[in-house]
Amino acid sequence: MPPVSRIFRAATPSTAALVIVTGVGPIATDSYVAALPALQESLRTSAATAQLTLTAFIVGIAAGQIAFGPVSDGLGRRRLLLGGAAVFTLASLLCALAPTGPVLVAMRLLQGLAAGAGIAVGRAVVGDAYPPAEAAQRYGTLASITFLGPVLAPAAGGAVLAVGDWRTLFGVLTAFGVLMVLATLTGLPETLPPEQRRGGGLRANGARMLDLGRDRNFMQHVLLQCVVVAGFFTYIGGSSFVLQEVYGISESTYALVFAVNAAAMACASTAFRFLVARVGPAALRLTGMSASTAAALGLLGCAVAERLTPGPPPLPLVWVLLTVLVAGMGLTIPAATALAQQAGDRSRGTAAALAGGLAFFAGAAVTPLTGVIGYDTLLPMAGLMSGFFVLSAVLLARMRRPDPVPAVAPGATRGTMKVAGAKDVPG
Missing domain, CATH: 1.20.1250.20 (MFS general substrate transporter like domains)
Known part of the structure; x- marks a missing residue:
């Protein structure tokens, strides 16, 4: 029987699935910005609260990357990707149903946290699965989507708003969340073998970040x-x-x-x-x-x-x-x-x-x-x-130039x- 690491390495992730998992979140950043005035009137909230729904998502997507990337080094990639996709789907649905401005702000923060997990863990999957030269190509694709998403999102959102309202747009994002779940289930196998995981507790995560x-x-x-x-x-x-x-x-x-x-x-x-x-x-x-x-x-x-x-x-x-x-x-x-x-x-x-x-x-x-x-x-x-x-x-x-001495993270067990x-x- 081949080593466990070889089994994991043989399972190559789908590039299309990675694009979906890492790309839906950035597109959700400001896709509804044109609807902010209507959102404010619909929820009978203030302009500041309406703007805060955008800020909350941006903070969430950044914090989600910082929070869940280190966790994936200890627990593996697939569970976090699947959990993030599921939470993004649920949060998008709750955004569509939000009865008040503060509830929408809270759900946008949760939605951003889940999207950030997909971005960080998706990039880690690329490093697990491909040698450096090939990984760089895929990093290029994913990074471009991450930063092009907020640029293209207003146009995509405008197309949806032409046939619906801001709740319709969050309904579309809910459907994309379901697509994220399916992409993870069918196209993203676990890429980090158990022997390369380094503990998932707060102390281990903090040690890696430090x-x-x-x-x-x-x-x-x-x-x-x-x-x-x-x-x-x-x-x-x-x-x-x-x-x-x-x-x-x-x-x-x-x-x-x-x-x-x-x-x-x-x-x-x-x-x-x-x-x-x-x-x-x-x-x-x-x-x-x-x-x-x-x-x-x-x-x-x-x-x-x-x-x-x-x-x-x-x-x-x-x-x-x-x-x-x-x-x-x-x-x-x-x-x-x-x-x-x-x-x-x-x-x-x-x-x-x-x-x-x-x-x-x-x-x-x-x-x-x-x-x-x-x-x-x-x-x-x-x-x-x-x-x-x-x-x-x-x-x-x-x-x-980099130091000539290889550095190893605390608790590392990699052979190379x-x-x-x-x-x-x-x-």
């Missing part, structure tokens, strides 16, 4: 990813205000701009999948960051010129620069995810939790900044984005050890 948190080889990738995501979410949170206020474009025109930029990011993510095995994630991260940083600085130059010349810079120029910036993220985010997972390979669920959860928290924190500091000109948004991307370039330049972050940083 181990990676003290590992500079790993945390340098996480910090860089957080700064890059902050720059990207500045665009998500501010571009609609800036383009509609400064240029006076309509909502439909802005939707076109947003869709074109999202398509550029999707194309870049596809290119990442085909190129990563040949050139490596570090080179693609450098390429993506260089493009985004150059575009952000170009926008800053346009904003400064706006102060010196009458009228704003030409919209086609600003649009092209925004498209380049977003396309660069299609290379940077998947590459950063792959490099962080490689550096934290000894505790894959914990690595996915820290890298994904902290990046989502960073994005959520900066999303309202443009609205706070102003959007009557291009300068505030361009300045924020330039600051984040220049900081990311400085962090990348200061990134050190990897140098954390090996071959992550270009020479």
Whole structure:
């Protein structure tokens, strides 16, 4: 009889199932944002409570990654994926039936926690099942979906709202939750053998998080990813205000701009999948960051010129620069995810939790900044984005090579050890 680990390794997860499990949550982030006024009136609640339903989900999806990724290193992947899918389904149904605003906020938080579990544990499954080069390709696919989801969700939600109301949309998410359960049952076998599990108690989970948190080889990738995501979410949170206020474009025109930029990011993510095995994630991260940083600085130059010349810079120029910036993220985010997972390979669920959860928290924190500091000109948004991307370039330049001594998480039992972050940083 073959070893248990070989049996587990032979069971390859379905890529389609992984896409479903990790992608439904991000799409649920702000798919109903256009219905917030109607939601507020329907539930007879305040605007602040209606907005809090969105914030609660974002906090939940970040906290869910941080909470359940480490648990999966101790208990295995499949049970958590199945439980997360089931809870997401139930929470979505309760959202559709919510009688008051506070109840909807609570259910959105629960829904986000369950979705976050799917994201973190799904990434860990990839590391379990595939060698590094092939895993990087799949990390690219999953990371792109995670961060493209909030970008595309308003359009998808708008299509549903055209034939129903906000409760209809949560009904659709309930159906997607059922699909998550079926995808887990049929396409996601257990990928972490029992002999590689390291205890599921709070002390063991905390030890794994502390181990990676003290590992500079790993945390340098996480910090860089957080700064890059902050720059990207500045665009998500501010571009609609800036383009509609400064240029006076309509909502439909802005939707076109947003869709074109999202398509550029999707194309870049596809290119990442085909190129990563040949050139490596570090080179693609450098390429993506260089493009985004150059575009952000170009926008800053346009904003400064706006102060010196009458009228704003030409919209086609600003649009092209925004498209380049977003396309660069299609290379940077998947590459950063792959490099962080490689550096934290000894505790894959914990690595996915820290890298994904902290990046989502960073994005959520900066999303309202443009609205706070102003959007009557291009300068505030361009300045924020330039600051984040220049900081990311400085962090990348200061990134050190990995330590030559392999690090092993507390209680590790794996027979083969990897140098954390090996071959992550270009020479």
